[in-house]
Amino acid sequence: MKRRIQIADDSPVQEPMLPLINIVFLLLIFFMIAGSLQKLGPFDVNPPASQTAESQPEDTIVLWFGKAGEVGIDDQKGTLENLSSFLPVDYIGRPVEIRADRETDGVKVVALLKRLQELGIDKVQLMTAMEAEQE
Amino acid sequence: MQLRERNRGSSPMIGLTPLIDVVFILLIFFMLASSFLDWKGFEMSVAVTDGKSTSQSDVRPVTINVDANGKLSLNGEAVSLSALAPMLVRDHASAPVRLRPINGANLQHLIEVMDALGRGGVTDVDLVE
Numbered sequence A: 001m002k003r004r005i006q007i008a009d010d011s012p013v014q015e016p017m018l019p020l021i022n023i024v025f026l027l028l029i030f031f032m033i034a035g036s037l038q039k040l041g042p043f044d045v046n047p048p049a050s051q052t053a054e055s056q057p058e059d060t061i062v063l064w065f066g067k068a069g070e071v072g073i074d075d076q077k078g079t080l081e082n083l084s085s086f087l088p089v090d091y092i093g094r095p096v097e098i099r100a101d102r103e104t105d106g107v108k109v110v111a112l113l114k115r116l117q118e119l120g121i122d123k124v125q126l127m128t129a130m131e132a133e134q135e
Numbered sequence B: 001m002q003l004r005e006r007n008r009g010s011s012p013m014i015g016l017t018p019l020i021d022v023v024f025i026l027l028i029f030f031m032l033a034s035s036f037l038d039w040k041g042f043e044m045s046v047a048v049t050d051g052k053s054t055s056q057s058d059v060r061p062v063t064i065n066v067d068a069n070g071k072l073s074l075n076g077e078a079v080s081l082s083a084l085a086p087m088l089v090r091d092h093a094s095a096p097v098r099l100r101p102i103n104g105a106n107l108q109h110l111i112e113v114m115d116a117l118g119r120g121g122v123t124d125v126d127l128v129e
Helices: A002-010 A017-034 A106-118 B002-009 B017-033 B081-091 B107-119
Strands: A061-065 A071-073 A076-078 A096-100 A124-130 B039-044 B062-066 B072-074 B077-079 B097-101 B125-127
Touching (some): A096 A106, A096 B039, A106 A124, A106 B097, B072 B081, B097 B107
Antiparallel strands (some): A061 A071
16 A cells, blocks of 8 residues: 555656647647648638649738628728728738639629729739649 | 755656646647648739730630539530630630639639649630629
8 A cells, every 4th residue: 555655656647648648749749730820811711622723822912702702801801892991001012812712703703803903913813722633 | 965855755846737738728729720721822814804805916815604504615615624625725725715704603613614724734814704
């Protein structure tokens, strides 16, 4: 009885906890390395799937475009008409990446592109989520 | 000497429990904040036209209409998705390609057409209304 108590005192973490801690550490390292911190928009979009899109732009303005035609940048939300009011001040010359919902009407996407053209934005990327190539 | 004697009897000063708590909190944070979505983009020219020819080249542009069911027509003629890119390369190699969504075609349909064109070597596509 005396001996048992001594063993418990010397090891603060009981032995069955160690594999759990190991797994938690491995999971933590996995999420830190494999994942990237996501940019959250003012609303959720379900991106269109693509197999050939390649471009990964940098220093972009991320523009969210919902099914109903709503537009969002960072945490601000609006419509095509008042888009200029929530574009960043230094938007001229910076590429814009459009993260639109796959269900969005194509005509609305064209209208968005036209609006961006009117605002003097000439570099636009239409973003998609990559899907595996089907053989 | 006396101090040593005292320390030998007591448990370690730093317990593992707070460390495990912090690791758990970090794990939950990274699980919630991480995204594995692989965003890739199509470079779009914003030269959106209303369908009238505004290009500098003399070659007549080719217009592909995409409808809500994903059905395609090339300059008014019905064409399948798989035959589209070879047909463009064969018959309209130097013509500007324009994609027009009609009758409620959604973005996924447009991307599918752009995918098929990209696989066939046609990458410069404009959207028109």
